[in-house]
Structures are given as C-alpha cells and as structure tokens.
Amino acid sequence: MTYRANVFKVLFRMDDHLFRIKQAEKMHNIWLSMLWLIALSIGVYAIMASKGMGTTILSQGAVWLSAHEYEAVKFWFVIGRTGFGFIFAVCVIFIPSLILHYITKIPYQKLLYMQLVVLLLLLLERIIWIPLTLYAGLDWYASPLSLGLIASYLTDVSWVIYFFGAISLIQFGVIWFQMTFIKRLSTVNAHWIWTSIILLHLCQWALAATLASVDDNMLGRWFR
Amino acid sequence: MRKKWLVVGIILFISLNTCLILFDNDDHIDRLVFVDKWDKVFEEDLYEYLEKDSVFDYIHEHNVYFDELSGDFEQFLVEEGSKVSVGDALYTYDVRDIAEAKASLEEKAQQLKDDIVTVEAALTKINMTTVENDTISVLLPDEEQTVEIPQDTSEANMLKTQFIIEQEKELERLQARLAAVKADTASLDREEETITVTSPYDGTVIKISESLEPPLMTIAEPQLQARGILTEQDRMIVNLDMPVQLRLTAQNVTLDGTISAMNDQPEQVELEDSNHYSFFVETEALEQLDVPILPGYHADATITLKESLSASTIEASWLFDQSIWKMTSAGTVESQKVERGIQMGSSVEIIDEVEPGTWVAIDVSDQFQEGAQFITPLKLGKIKWHDIGQTGNWKRHVVAGLLAR
Incomplete structure (x- = not known):
C-alpha cells in the first residue's frame, strides 16, 4: 500500500501512522513535504536573523559604523543565516537517516520521512526561541526548556554551557520519537537503537557547542 | 499514569529554570538586550x-524747579512736547528783589566759570599726554634673542579722543549757560523786571506743572x-x-x-x-x-x-531615572548617570563626559541589564542598496551567519 506523507498528523495519531508506514511499500509525497520543510527552515532562520537574533557577534564595534554600514553588515549576516537554514534542513533530513539506515536496515525513504518530522520539531524549538530572546533577553542556550541555565550556574566554561544548552525538552521529545519510530519499524536490538540514537545526538550537541564557540576574534583571524 | 508524571516533571523543570533566571543575583546567566530603537547624542546650542x-x-529725566521766593511767575515759554536745547527760554518771572536776583545770578555765573575752568584744565592736561608707544622686549628661552612686541595703542588713542569730545561738549554747554546768565544779568542792569530762565539741558519737555507745583517742569534727554x-x-x-x-x-x-x-x-x-x-x-x-x-x-x-553652545544634547525622553542607556563599543549596554543642564523644549543638555555621537538606546524595557550584549533588528530602510556590494568584509559576515547556531 501507499502511504501519503503528512508530517503534522504523524505526531497526533502516531500509532496509526506508524502502523501504516510500516506496511507501506511506497511513500508518496515525500519530496513535496521535504521541499516545503526546507523552505520553512530557510524562512524561520531568515526571520530570526532579521530580528537580530545571533547578531551579538556583530555588536562589538558597531557604534563606530555608520547607519548604512551597520545595516549592511547585518544584511550579509542574514544572507549567511538563510544559507545556514538551508544547510541545517538538508543535514537534519539526510545525514541521521543515512546513518540509521546502515544500522537498522529500515528503508531509507522511511527514515527520511522520520527526519522530516524531526526537522519540524526542531523548527518548532527555534520558533519558541524568538519570543524568548526578543522579550526575555535569553539566548538559545539560556532557554528555560534546556539544561543551559543549570550549566550556567555550575560552570563558566562556554563550551560546556553551550553543550548543555543544546539539550532541551524538545530534544528529548525528538529522541523519544525516533526511538518509537525505529523500534516499530525494525527488529534490531533495542539497546543498539538506544545507543546509536544517543550517540547521534551527543555528536549533534557537541557540534552545536563548537559552532557556538566561534566568536568574533576567530572570525577576525580567519579573515585577516 | 506515566503521562501525568511526565507532565508534572516537565512543569517542575521549567519552573526550576525560571527561578534560576529570576533570582540570578550573581549574573551567572548571559543576558541579551533587544534594542529596537536607538539614536545618537547630538550637539546643539541651548539657551534658557x-x-x-x-x-x-x-533714560534721563531732569526736573526744573521754581523758587517762589525769587519772584512772581509770569508765563511758560514752552509746551509739553517742545524740544529744547541748552539755552532755550523755558519760562519768565517778575523779579521781586532786583538786588537779590542779581546776587543769585552772580553766584550762578561764578559757579559756571569755575566749572568751565575745571573742564578747560582737564582738556589741556589730556591734550598734553601722548599715548606712549611702548614696545615690550621679551627675552626668548634660549637667552640669545629678544623679540620686540609693539603695544597696540589704537584703543588708548580712541579713549583719549572720546574723552576729549565729551569734555568739549560739556564746555559748550557750560559756556551756553554762562551766556544765558550774563544775558539775564544784563537785563536786570537795564532795570528790566522780567527774568527769562533758560534750559540747562537738551531734550524734550515732557511735563509742565501748570499749577506751579514742584517740579515746575521735567525735561527728558x-x-x-x-x-x-x-x-x-x-x-x-x-x-x-x-x-x-x-x-x-x-x-x-x-x-x-x-x-x-x-x-x-x-x-x-x-x-x-x-x-x-x-x-x-x-x-x-x-x-x-x-x-x-x-x-x-x-x-x-x-x-x-x-x-550653552555646542552642548552634548539628548531628547528628554531618552532619560530613565537620571541615566541614559549607552551602547558601548564592546557591544554591550551600559547605564550612565548624567547631570542635566539647560532644557530647551524637549532637548536636554547633559553635563558629563558623554561625547556627541554616542549611541543611546531609546526604547528601554525591563529586559535591560547592565553589561548585557545588545542585538538589533535589521532595518532595511537604512541600507543604501547601490553601495551594498562594497561593504568591507561581507564574506566574513556571511560566514558569521553560516556558523552561528
């Protein structure tokens, strides 16, 4: 049978959908959903950047620039951010699914579909960041949904704060979703699945922490 | 059942985090400030x-009096509004006692003559003094050369000339009055009984007292x-x-x-x-x-x-509790207490070391914390699009965007 892709509904009627996905021989509409999720990702990141989120790196020395210069700098930043939005979506969709495909032998297309849902959840997380930053002055790693606040109290090391800041309730939700999905569709040992998913996420969090540690001085050195 | 615990757990977690934010007294948490509107301290000439x-x-009003005892008043020779000069006839009176009148005129004449002598003496003296053209010699620090600095005498010369003019005017006035007194004396000698009183001042007669109440008249310069x-x-x-x-x-x-x-x-x-x-x-x-x-x-x-000329000025609305929120070159916001000076309309002078051109955040919310980094939204309207390609280092900023999390 054919399964018709509907990224939203999967979250609400999970059992039902997972059952049908398992039975399906063909996944329909995947590419369309993929396209508009990528578009959504680009849109969310472009909006966040236009609101100034992430521009703390540009604020240093901004007072020496003219109005046009400062806005031009932010403009190019937004362009970069938009690019990131695209790369982010592509990475989230294709890379974990590839890795998990080799481990669990679940058809690649179905795993791609799973990652589409994951991407949706991640974009939701980012959308929540918007009011958090604009109204409460809290950056992503200081979100009350993450472990970053507790980390801020316990240490001063930036990388560690960023690492724990990347671990949020939504991340737990994603892990739980991926666990459920794969367990349903694969016969591989539960422990294996558990381990691989956790490892995958640990890498993602470490990558996030590393990216966040790139600061103005580093950029300065690269672009000297 | 498990679901309930999950929900409770989540709520507790979020509450814990929220408490950590609210009771962060030691600044463990990095805060951001979203600045939507900002402007710069400007220079303005302010006046109060x-x-x-x-x-x-x-400016000067002079009263002229008539001594009832010197005679009987005859008539006014001027009206209110008449312009008079020194020596013009003001009024006449019939002399009661010629001898006394003559004596009084003698006295006046003598006084005038004395005054004239004083003025002439002053004029002679000032004409004799020449304004010295002093040159000051200054020894230079190397103790070798001397520099001659001529003193400017033009101001001194001007003062001298001014003084001379004033004294000459005064001399003229006194001489005119003396002439008038001599004329009165002459008419008394001719046994005329009417004396004409002349004006000691130049000006306009602004008040005449018809009822002869003192002052008899007032002449204003x-x-x-x-x-x-x-x-x-x-x-x-x-x-x-x-x-x-x-x-x-x-x-x-x-x-x-x-x-x-x-x-x-x-x-x-x-x-x-x-x-x-x-x-x-x-x-x-x-x-x-x-x-x-x-x-x-x-x-x-x-x-x-x-x-206060070229004063550091801000709009009154930028002040929050006697301070302004500066945006620093480190990319943070800082609250600075300022002393207010002159206020002209909505512009307020600030007497402090805040340079014109300093960025000030205008829309201040509770979010503002000392030392927090600021972020600002993109304002497309301020971009000059034809110059956009020339932004120095644009690649760096694109990469910054690519690498931010």
Whole structure:
C-alpha cells in the first residue's frame, strides 16, 4: 500500500501512522513535504536573523559604523543565516537517516520521512526561541526548556554551557520519537537503537557547542 | 499514569529554570538586550530664556524747579512736547528783589566759570599726554634673542579722543549757560523786571506743572531705553549684562541689547502682594533705525539667562531615572548617570563626559541589564542598496551567519 506523507498528523495519531508506514511499500509525497520543510527552515532562520537574533557577534564595534554600514553588515549576516537554514534542513533530513539506515536496515525513504518530522520539531524549538530572546533577553542556550541555565550556574566554561544548552525538552521529545519510530519499524536490538540514537545526538550537541564557540576574534583571524 | 508524571516533571523543570533566571543575583546567566530603537547624542546650542514685557522710556529725566521766593511767575515759554536745547527760554518771572536776583545770578555765573575752568584744565592736561608707544622686549628661552612686541595703542588713542569730545561738549554747554546768565544779568542792569530762565539741558519737555507745583517742569534727554518688571523669582536669576532681544511687534523691529541695570528696590515694598523690580535694557543706537522709536512703544523682551553652545544634547525622553542607556563599543549596554543642564523644549543638555555621537538606546524595557550584549533588528530602510556590494568584509559576515547556531 501507499502511504501519503503528512508530517503534522504523524505526531497526533502516531500509532496509526506508524502502523501504516510500516506496511507501506511506497511513500508518496515525500519530496513535496521535504521541499516545503526546507523552505520553512530557510524562512524561520531568515526571520530570526532579521530580528537580530545571533547578531551579538556583530555588536562589538558597531557604534563606530555608520547607519548604512551597520545595516549592511547585518544584511550579509542574514544572507549567511538563510544559507545556514538551508544547510541545517538538508543535514537534519539526510545525514541521521543515512546513518540509521546502515544500522537498522529500515528503508531509507522511511527514515527520511522520520527526519522530516524531526526537522519540524526542531523548527518548532527555534520558533519558541524568538519570543524568548526578543522579550526575555535569553539566548538559545539560556532557554528555560534546556539544561543551559543549570550549566550556567555550575560552570563558566562556554563550551560546556553551550553543550548543555543544546539539550532541551524538545530534544528529548525528538529522541523519544525516533526511538518509537525505529523500534516499530525494525527488529534490531533495542539497546543498539538506544545507543546509536544517543550517540547521534551527543555528536549533534557537541557540534552545536563548537559552532557556538566561534566568536568574533576567530572570525577576525580567519579573515585577516 | 506515566503521562501525568511526565507532565508534572516537565512543569517542575521549567519552573526550576525560571527561578534560576529570576533570582540570578550573581549574573551567572548571559543576558541579551533587544534594542529596537536607538539614536545618537547630538550637539546643539541651548539657551534658557525669560520672556518679559517692556516699554521704551527716557533714560534721563531732569526736573526744573521754581523758587517762589525769587519772584512772581509770569508765563511758560514752552509746551509739553517742545524740544529744547541748552539755552532755550523755558519760562519768565517778575523779579521781586532786583538786588537779590542779581546776587543769585552772580553766584550762578561764578559757579559756571569755575566749572568751565575745571573742564578747560582737564582738556589741556589730556591734550598734553601722548599715548606712549611702548614696545615690550621679551627675552626668548634660549637667552640669545629678544623679540620686540609693539603695544597696540589704537584703543588708548580712541579713549583719549572720546574723552576729549565729551569734555568739549560739556564746555559748550557750560559756556551756553554762562551766556544765558550774563544775558539775564544784563537785563536786570537795564532795570528790566522780567527774568527769562533758560534750559540747562537738551531734550524734550515732557511735563509742565501748570499749577506751579514742584517740579515746575521735567525735561527728558532724548536717549531711550527699554524697561520692564521682574518678579521676585525673576530678580534672583537675572544678572547684569545678560543679552536681551527686544521685538517691537507693532513696528516690526527687532533690536539686540543687554541688561544695563536693575533696581535693587521694588517700587514699593509689599508684604501681602508680590514685589516688582524694574530692569533696564540698553540697546544699539536707535537713531540708526529706519523706524523712529518713540517713548511708550512696547516690546517683547527675551532675556537669555543661560546659554550653552555646542552642548552634548539628548531628547528628554531618552532619560530613565537620571541615566541614559549607552551602547558601548564592546557591544554591550551600559547605564550612565548624567547631570542635566539647560532644557530647551524637549532637548536636554547633559553635563558629563558623554561625547556627541554616542549611541543611546531609546526604547528601554525591563529586559535591560547592565553589561548585557545588545542585538538589533535589521532595518532595511537604512541600507543604501547601490553601495551594498562594497561593504568591507561581507564574506566574513556571511560566514558569521553560516556558523552561528
């Protein structure tokens, strides 16, 4: 049978959908959903950047620039951010699914579909960041949904704060979703699945922490 | 069942985190500030003004008296409004006692002669002094050379000339009066019984007392000044030499002047009522105007109490609790306490070391924390699109965007 892709509904009627996905021989509409999720990702990141989120790196020395210069700098930043939005979506969709495909032998297309849902959840997380930053002055790693606040109290090391800041309730939700999905569709040992998913996420969090540690001085050195 | 625990767990977690945010007294958490509107400290010339009404009036008024004992008053020879010069006839009276009258005239003549001698002596003396053209020699630090600096004598020469002119005028006046007294004496000698009194002043007869109540007449010199009234509060803040601008609205004339005098005494000291102190404004030469200024003309006087040129200025709305939120070159916001100076409309002078051009956040919310980094939204309207490609280092900023999380 054919399964018709509907990224939203999967979250609400999970059992039902997972059952049908398992039975399906063909996944329909995947590419369309993929396209508009990528578009959504680009849109969310472009909006966040236009609101100034992430521009703390540009604020240093901004007072020496003219109005046009400062806005031009932010403009190019937004362009970069938009690019990131695209790369982010592509990475989230294709890379974990590839890795998990080799481990669990679940058809690649179905795993791609799973990652589409994951991407949706991640974009939701980012959308929540918007009011958090604009109204409460809290950056992503200081979100009350993450472990970053507790980390801020316990240490001063930036990388560690960023690492724990990347671990949020939504991340737990994603892990739980991926666990459920794969367990349903694969016969591989539960422990294996558990381990691989956790490892995958640990890498993602470490990558996030590393990216966040790139600061103005580093950029300065690269672009000297 | 498990689901309930999950929900409870989540709520507790979020509450814990929220408490960590709210009770962060040691600044463990990095905070951001979203600044939507900001502007720069600018330079402006600021003034503090006091507006008063004023009117033009004579500066010097002289009273002329008639001693009833010297004779019987005969008639006035001038009217109110007549212009008189020194020596013009003012009034006549019949002499009661010729001998006494003659004696009194003698006395006047002698006094005048003495005055003339004094003035002539002063003139001789000043004409004899030459303004020295002193050159000052200065030894340079290397102790080798001397520099000669000629002193400017033009100002001294000008003062000398001015003094001479004034004394010569006074001499003329005295000589005219002496001539008048001599004429009176001559008519007494001819046994005429009527004496004509002449004017010792130049000016306009502004008041004649028909009933012969003293003063008999008042002659005002033609120079005018503007005068107005200050309240008790005004009197405390107005000082001499403050610039004043006078606007005669009916004549469409604007004049510049300064406060030349103020009364220390109110017209009449009141306990129950407010007290008024007069102020006087000296202006540039009124004779040079196209429109003749007459006594009684009203003018709006604007007194400049304080001025601050090229002052560091901000809008009053940028102040929060006597401080402004500066945006620093480190990319953070900082609250700086400032001292307010002159306020002109909505512009306020700040007397502190805040340079013009410093960025100030205008829309301040509770979010603002000392030392927090600021972020600003993109304002496309401020970009000059044709220059966009030339932004230095644009690649760096694109990469910054690519690498931010």
